[in-house]
Amino acid sequence: MRQGSNSVQISAVGGQLPADAQAAFSMRGSLLRKNLLTVLLLAPATLWLVVFLVLPFVAIVIFSVGERAPEGGYQAALTLAQYANLPARATAFWNTMVLAPVGALACLLVAYPVAYYLALRAPQRWRLILLALIVIPFWTSLLMRTYAWMYILGGRGVPALLAYVGIEDLRLINTPGAVLLGIVYGYLPLMILPIYVSLERLDRRLLEASADLGATPLSTFLGVTLRLSLPGVTTGFSLVMILLLGEYLIPTLLGGGKVFFIGNALVDLFLQSRNWPFGSAIAITLVLVSVVVLIVANRISTRLSGARRVDLI
């Protein structure tokens, strides 16, 4: 029984899934029934992750050391040739490495004022409605919303309106600017919500204290507000950035397929040239890059916000 209450404490302190799992293991031998319950409770999630995450990942790893069959697809082999061939997609990697941080930054610049307003300025009774308005577009498929932008930015959309006021022959669609706009639009809620959450928890007495001690509004913002909302900022930033690393739809539709990201390279390798092993090698590389991004973002956020550990997702 003692052990049991102990383990409850551990999981409460840890507050994370692995801690629960450790607790479950520490109970081995005694309290078999409780143990069984834990296993049963964890089983669906574990099974789900094994079947839909671990096994496909293993398959991709196996594919990545194989060869392209003469008719396309995969044939068994043990070679690192696919990884050696990675420079053939260097441009795509480079484009992605530029797009992802720039896109995430643009998203952040738009999202922060919105989140700030929602958390600190908006009247209490409006807050929920405003939050809902931000989330509701998410209920429509991204494909549909991006297609809508194709028509808004296309010749009969905004440029036609601008022609009335004398700005003629302006091309908006299929430009890098259109891609950036699509990205900001598509991923904005993912940036707003984590920042909103961290700003909402902000203790306003700290702002008053800062002002009382003679800080200007700007330095209060930089030293207190921004600093304390950094966990939300890094969460949003890495969330958007990781999704952008795999983005292919928005560049295809709003960039006219002229700008080639690693996501586009993946789609083409699997669906057009059917070079599954090379595609798998790129997918593995992309996963590794994403992990590195997460670790770096975590480090930065830990350092900036004091020693406090931050969960990114």
Added chain:
Amino acid sequence: MSKSYRDGLPISPEKFVDQLMRLKRGSISRRDFLGLTGLGVATAVMARELGVMPTPAFAAETLGDRMSIATWPNYHDPQTFENFKAETGVAVEVNVFGSNEEMLAKLQAGGSGWSLFVPTNYTISTYKKLGIIEPLDMAKLGNFDGKSEDSRFTAEGTIDGTIYAVPKNWGTTGFAVNTKKLTKPMSSWQEFWDTAMAEGDGRTMVHDYQLTTIGNALKYYGYSFNSLKQDELAKAEELLLKVKPHLFAVSSDYQPSMRSGDAWMTMCWTNDGAQLHRDIAEIAYVLGKEGGEIWTDFYAIPKDAPNKPAGYALLNYLMNPKVAVKEHLANGAPCTDARVNALLPKEVLDNPILYPAADLLKPLEFGAAATLTDPGRAELMARFKAA
């Protein structure tokens, strides 16, 4: 019956249980129960929608209630599938694709779920080699008549005497030009590519498709549309990379941009050319005099088709000249079947977009199977798109 605001609303759970109990007690007839709870309407609809009660003509074989077909954009008369459903009770789910490569990839991966699909001529031998399409059971395709088909277009559906695919229609790959915006008359691929870098700067589209984009770049130098030769492909790549910064888009979905006036010129398939010209008279369809692609699209049935009976039933239905003629009027591509041509109006048969002059057809080439699986062309396309 009372007219309350609740009329027409779905029955509440409490009310449903209440009615169910009354039915069990025998104080309500079964018909009333079905009527009150809405289950009567539901079963009637389900019986029709799900083909529980198929019409006599198809009752002999169980067709199931649904099937799916993989095909091309703007390629069918939607009414065809509605009519098929009304006759057989089989609902048809339509999957639209952008390239043959993509179709092949889905079939190779397995579990595509299609019971019928529309591959282009040059891919059929590869499907057969990979063993993913079914030799057609012609006994189930009574509406197909090999003798009425134009053999120029049907050859690649038959391999070693076995029929693997039957033709839907044929066509060409040329380019569409908005003649109000680009007034200089054009008649060659050389002019297409040169204009793309001059008057058509920022307004030209090429397919997101290796066969036609590389093939038509090869035509600039007069090489074969299907070339796999290193030096010839290198020249085509040089041209493509030079043109790339001037393009409006690399996309096979060019109708919206041509219609909105954003794009002035695009690589184009016959049927899209006919549709664009029909709706916007100033959009002309041009065949390059150097040559280019001629193609036939076929119907084939995958080996792992989940609903083969329905696949055959739909294919046989589509082979009925009376049905096929509507398909051709809707999608605009010329037909391989003489019985269908006999039913088509004269203005369709006289349309030079659909039936180009013989001297324009002569230099055209059918796509070659090797281009589908050649890694060299695939990598060239990737370099072009990444540039």
